[in-house]
Amino acid sequence: MTRVGVNGYGTIGKRVADAVAAQPDMELVGVTKASPDYGVEAAARRGYDLYTAVDDRTDEFAAAGVDLAGTLGDLLDAVDVIVDCAPSGVGERNAPVYEAHDTPAIFQGGEDAAVAEASFNARGRYEAARDADSVRVVSCNTTALSRLLAPLDEAYGVEKARVTLVRRGGDPSETDRGPINDIVPDPATVPSHHGPDVNEILPDLAVDTAALKAPVTGMHTHSVNVTLETEPDESGVRDLLGDEDRIFLVPEGAGIDGAGALKEYAADAGRPRSDLWENCVWAESISVTGRDLYLFQNVHQEADVVPENVDAIRAMTTDVDAAASMARTNETLGVGLRSRLGNDELGRAELAADD
Ligand SMILES: NC(=O)C1=CN([C@@H]2O[C@H](COP(=O)(O)OP(=O)(O)OC[C@H]3O[C@@H](n4cnc5c(N)ncnc54)[C@H](OP(=O)(O)O)[C@@H]3O)[C@@H](O)[C@H]2O)C=CC1
Ligand SMILES: O=C(OP(=O)(O)O)[C@H](O)COP(=O)(O)O
Incomplete structure (x- = not known):
């Protein structure tokens, strides 16, 4: 049983905590x-013990009537691994604290790659975390790109990938984020940080990325063009991506026309917090011209890194291999959203059996 702590209980931390609590081989301390x-x-x-992230704020919690189990230092001494989910940049400041307590740590994609010994994505770079004392789960966008490009590279070879990322302005709870009336190149320079970050996972893959921010909160949208080394056909690409558990092919003709409907679909499927852990690739966008593949995918930024954090914990602390870890994570969380629309007869009994 791996004992896990989560430092920072915000957008990512609260989801990672729930995912860890759902694992039969992990204990959320x-x-x-x-x-x-x-x-x-x-x-x-949820019955989670609460610790203060900042030692000298203990009195604030007491004044608010909140019982604490201790401080961050107490938590670090009680766990096998800490998952840092502090705001971007704060993780780097926390790193020496983890080292002082000799506690292995997982950081998030808001930190620079140099914060950890290895960057992590379960599909592309699981073994790099083996026995590492520190690992960084790459950002939501980089996670989604790695999940998409790894199988394409294995099946067809990627000559060059070019991706335009329309990033959400902020998360739904972030009332102070923007833009509110513009679509802003962010960063205005090319490549954005996402391409080099993909190379932390897939080092030999040629990829250029350009990014903008838009006045939406629900999801990121990627416009993807990949020049492949061998000519694919559209149905082959659909089958390839459809076989990936962490990719959801948004079915044609289902009336799912954007992030709002996707989130509604997730809510109807009973997903906690309407979370979409999978890349959402629009099936009808998959188009091939010669060796050029085009598609759109949506990425739920609050959710897609969550199964990756669970797998990173296993890679660092156990002998479980990538396939077994991903299968266990997928099964316990329910990752692997599938639509039967346009595929098989839509049987109520079959859908109910999935629940
Ligand atoms: N949000 C997203 O879409 C994604 C974020 N990431 C990355 O995940 C990381 C966390 O982001 P996110 O969850 O959005 O951030 P949030 O701002 O939602 O949550 C951060 C949490 O950290 C706590 N915190 C504040 N200061 C400290 C500290 N000194 N030490 C420990 N914890 C502290 C906050 O506490 P309190 O609430 O009490 O202030 C809050 O609970 C970042 O690196 C980010 O780049 C990666 C993928 C997607
Ligand atoms: O890591 C993220 O995005 P990124 O892949 O664009 O760097 C998360 O969506 C957080 O991004 P933010 O820094 O806009 O809050």
Whole structure:
């Protein structure tokens, strides 16, 4: 049983905590908060022990009537691995604290790659985390690109990938983010950080990325063009991507026309927080011209890195291999969304059996 702590209980931390708690081979020892706001209630409702991320704020929690199990240092001494889910840049400041407690750590994609010994994606780079003392799960966008490009490279060879990322302006809870009335090149320089970050996972893959930010909160959207080394056909690409558990082929003719409908689909499927852990590739966008493949995919930024964090914990702390870890994570969380529309007869009994 791997004992796990989560440092930072925000957008990513609360989801990672729930995913860890669902694993039969992991124990969630506790989570931290920096301030006693509404997030502490979510942790309490789930029965998670709460620690303060910042030692000298203990009195603030007491004044708000919040019981603490201890400080970050206490949590670090009680776990086999800590998952840092602090705001971007704060993880780097936390790294020396983890080292001082001799606690292996997993960081998130808001940190520079240099924060950890290895960058991680279960599909592309699981073994790199084996026995590492620190690992960085790459960002939501980089995770999605790695999941997409790895199977394409294996099946056809990637000569060159070119991706335009329309990034969401902020998460739904982030009232202070933007833009609110523009689509902004961000960064305005090319390549954006995503291409070099993909190369942390797939080092030999030629990929250029350009990014913008848009006034939406639900999901990122990627416009993808990949020149392949061998000529594919559209149905072959559909089958290839459809066989990946962490890719959801958005069915043609289902009336799912954007992120709003995708999130509704996830809610109807009973997903916690309407989370879409899978890349969402629009099936009808898959188009081939010679060796050029085109498609659109949507990425739920709050969710896609969550199964990757679970696999990173296993890679660092156990002998379980990539395929077995991914299968266990997928099964326990329910990753592997599939639509039967346009495929088989839509049987109520069959759908109910999935629940
Ligand atoms: N949001 C996203 O879409 C994605 C984010 N990431 C990355 O994940 C990481 C976390 O992002 P996100 O969850 O969005 O951030 P949030 O701002 O939602 O949550 C951060 C959490 O960290 C806590 N915190 C604040 N200061 C500290 C500290 N000094 N030590 C420990 N914890 C602290 C906050 O506490 P409190 O609430 O009490 O202030 C909050 O609970 C970043 O690296 C980000 O780039 C990766 C993929 C997608
Ligand atoms: O890591 C992320 O995005 P990124 O892949 O564009 O760097 C997350 O969506 C957080 O991005 P943010 O820095 O816009 O909050």
